[in-house]
Amino acid sequence: MTISFFAATDLATHRHLRSRVQGAYTTTSLLTMEPLLQEVLDANWSRFECFARSGEVIALDKWANYLTFDIVGQLAMGGTIGFIQQGLDVNGIIRSIHDGFWLMANMGNIPLQMFWFNNPIIKRLVRVLGIKRLNAFDDFVEWLDIRVEQRMNNKDGMPRWDMLQHFIEAKDMDKNPVKKADVMIEGVNILGAGADTTAIGILACVGALLKHPEYIPRLRDEIDHAYQQLGLDSSREHIKFTDAQNLPWLSAIIKESTRLHPSIQYQLPRYVPAGGVQIGPYFLPEGTVCGISCRSTNRSKKAFGADAGSFRPERWISQSKEDDERIKYCNSMLTTFGTGSRSCVGKNLATIEMYKYVAQFFRTFDAELLDMSEPWKTRSQWFSFQRDFKVRLRLRDTCVSGGGVEK
Ligand code: HEM
Numbered sequence: 533m534t535i536s537f538f539a540a541t542d543l544a545t546h547r548h549l550r551s552r553v554q555g556a557y558t559t560t561s562l563l564t565m566e567p568l569l570q571e572v573l574d575a576n577w578s579r580f581e582c583f584a585r586s587g588e589v590i591a592l593d594k595w596a597n598y599l600t601f602d603i604v605g606q607l608a609m610g611g612t613i614g615f616i617q618q619g620l621d622v623n624g625i626i627r628s629i630h631d632g633f634w635l636m637a638n639m640g641n642i643p644l645q646m647f648w649f650n651n652p653i654i655k656r657l658v659r660v661l662g663i664k665r666l667n668a669f670d671d672f673v674e675w676l677d678i679r680v681e682q683r684m685n686n687k688d689g690m691p692r693w694d695m696l697q698h699f700i701e702a703k704d705m706d707k708n709p710v711k712k713a714d715v716m717i718e719g720v721n722i723l724g725a726g727a728d729t730t731a732i733g734i735l736a737c738v739g740a741l742l743k744h745p746e747y748i749p750r751l752r753d754e755i756d757h758a759y760q761q762l763g764l765d766s767s768r769e770h771i772k773f774t775d776a777q778n779l780p781w782l783s784a785i786i787k788e789s790t791r792l793h794p795s796i797q798y799q800l801p802r803y804v805p806a807g808g809v810q811i812g813p814y815f816l817p818e819g820t821v822c823g824i825s826c827r828s829t830n831r832s833k834k835a836f837g838a839d840a841g842s843f844r845p846e847r848w849i850s851q852s853k854e855d856d857e858r859i860k861y862c863n864s865m866l867t868t869f870g871t872g873s874r875s876c877v878g879k880n881l882a883t884i885e886m887y888k889y890v891a892q893f894f895r896t897f898d899a900e901l902l903d904m905s906e907p908w909k910t911r912s913q914w915f916s917f918q919r920d921f922k923v924r925l926r927l928r929d930t931c932v933s934g935g936g937v938e939k
Contacts, residue, residue, distance in 0.1 A: 536717045538725060541803070543873075548705055550877060553718055556698035559880045565607055565694055566773060566884070572602050573770065573888060575616045577896060584925040589902055592738065593921040596731035597626055601723070603730075603885060608695040608722045609679045625675060629724060630917075637798065637913040676719045680712055695722070726878045728915050729795040730885050735918045736793035737786050737890045739908060740843050742901045742923070747785060747845060748894065754781045755895050756930060771895070776887040784848035786886050787866070791830045792843060794868045797916040799823025802874075826867040827916075835865035898926040 537549035555561060576599045583590050598615035605613040614622045621627055639645050648654065683696055699718040702710050741748055759765055762775055776782060801823040808817045816822055833840045836847070850856050869876035876882070893899075901907040902922035909919045 534711075534713045534717055536721050537877075538721055547873070550873075552702040552704075552710075553699060554877065556695045557877050557880055559884070561698070562607075562881055562884055563773065568606050568692075568694065569603055569884070569888070570770065572599065572606050572612055572616065573892060575602075575612075577770075577892065579616060579619065580897060580925055581927060584897060584927045587924065589922050589924050591921060592899075592923050593731070593735060593908065593918050596734045596921075597621075597728065599889070600727040600731040600734070600885065601626055604722050604727050606694075607881075608699070608719060609676070610683050610694070610696050623675060629728070630913075633724070633728075633915065634913045673716070673720070676716055676723070677712075680715050680719060684712060684715065722878065726881065728917070729876075729878075730882045732793070732795040732915060732917060733786075733790050733882055733886050734889050735908070735921055736795075737789040737886060738893060738899070739918065739921065740789035740792070741785065741890075741894070742899060743904075743907060744843050747781075751781050751785060751894055754779050755891050758891075759895060770892045771888070773884045773887055776891045777883075779891070780849055781845065782887060782891055784845035786883075786890060787848050788843060788845040790868045790886075791836075791866060792841075793916065793918075794826040794830055795915055796870075797825055797827045797912050798914045799825050800870070800874075824867075826870075829865070829867045832865065836862055895930075896928060898928055899923045900926075 535545070535549070537546050537553075540546040540549055576595065579595070580590075595616075598619070598621075602612040602615050605611060613625060615626070635649070636646060639648065642648070649658075680696075684700055696715075696719075699715045700710070702714070702718075704710050704714065741751070755771070758771060758775060758779060762771065764771065799822075801821045804816045804818055804820040804822060806818050808815060808820075810816075829835070831840045839847075847862070848859060850859055869879045869882075900923060902924065908921035911917045911919055
């Protein structure tokens with residue numbers, strides 16, 4: 533495969549690679565795909581209805597993962613992968629991506645980095661010895677290859693405008709059609725960078741609310757009122773992003789939850805540019821590798837106030853002109869999605885997913901954490917995963933149906 537813009541260190545190459553696919557990530561473009569995305573959410577809610585009826589305890593971390601991986605499959609690979617439908621990690625794809633990231637996150641600290649594994653001798657040895665877990669990323673790439681090949685040769689029967697089609701129709705630096713390898717690298721980008729991160733964001737929001745249930749009634753009032761105003765009260769349809777984004781408590785809760793638990797918590801390193809840089813009392817010479825964890829910047833007392841470490845969504849609700857100014861400043865200090873030319877290209881998609889998920893989840897279900905004292909475990913390897921996030925669901929009375937299945 534060719535280089536991904538996530539990994540490109542040359543600025544001009546990065547700019548070119550990013551700009552040729554940026555159109556696929558705009559909110560306008562993504563909203564044309566909202567029905568495809570809602571299909572996946574509806575399938576998820578149907579499964580959750582069954583769990584609510586049976587009283588079965590579920591690992592929400594697994595289901596959030598199934599959902600976000602199926603969404604990127606649906607938008608960028610020509611169809612869902614089948615995680616929700618099968619209720620499991622199909623062909624170990626998620627596991628293989630997690631293993632790959634674990635390896636890269638650790639090898640990134642060692643000289644020669646992934647070359648220790650990505651060289652022909654070791655690759656051959658690994659194959660001969662059948663060491664499955666060292667082949668983790670290869671399994672995923674093989675699977676992706678088939679999907680891209682099918683679409684490029686029009687064999688998947690999917691004449692639809694989605695992100696995959698955007699990637700296929702992009703041009704290279706000489707304005708020639710891109711090759712399969714270029715399309716595949718976009719798939720790697722989006723599946724590797726866009727599924728786990730969004731699942732973590734979703735779990736951060738649901739988790740914060742279940743740990744601070746005093747905020748749920750306020751959020752529910754807002755959501756129920758919106759459903760009523762939109763005429764969705766007795767319908768099986770769910771709220772759209774353009775309506776959900778106008779709900780102030782929903783917005784405040786999402787911003788606050790992801791501020792405190794950002795999906796990427798390892799430093800994402802940068803080289804200091806020519807001439808060096810002065811940061812407070814420290815001078816960093818040109819070429820120094822440096823970075824800062826978003827977990828620390830997002831909790832800066834200087835930026836967010838003395839209660840920066842506490843969950844307080846009201847900090848994002850404006851009631852005065854001074855609040856407007858303060859919130860504007862806080863927004864400029866948030867680094868959940870990074871900043872500058874390398875900031876998250878998928879922010880719009882993640883935002884659409886989080887708004888829709890949180891609104892539709894709390895509209896449809898009551899949820900209870902199984903263990904309030906240790907509601908989930910956290911494991912960080914670049915991404916900061918929540919694990920063993922066990923909940924029991926109940927259907928709310930207000931709902932005609934949660935996700936297309938009649939009561
Ligand atoms: C809540 C969800 C998400 C969070 C918190 C998040 C966070 C971030 C952050 C902090 C960066 C900056 C990395 C850096 O500074 O080098 C980044 C970059 C990136 N993100 Fe996201 N992301 C999320 C969702 C997504 C989604 C849904 C996609 C794709 C559909 C995506 C694709 C990317 C890509 C390709 C980059 C590299 C951008 C570049 O180097 O120009 N992310 N993300």
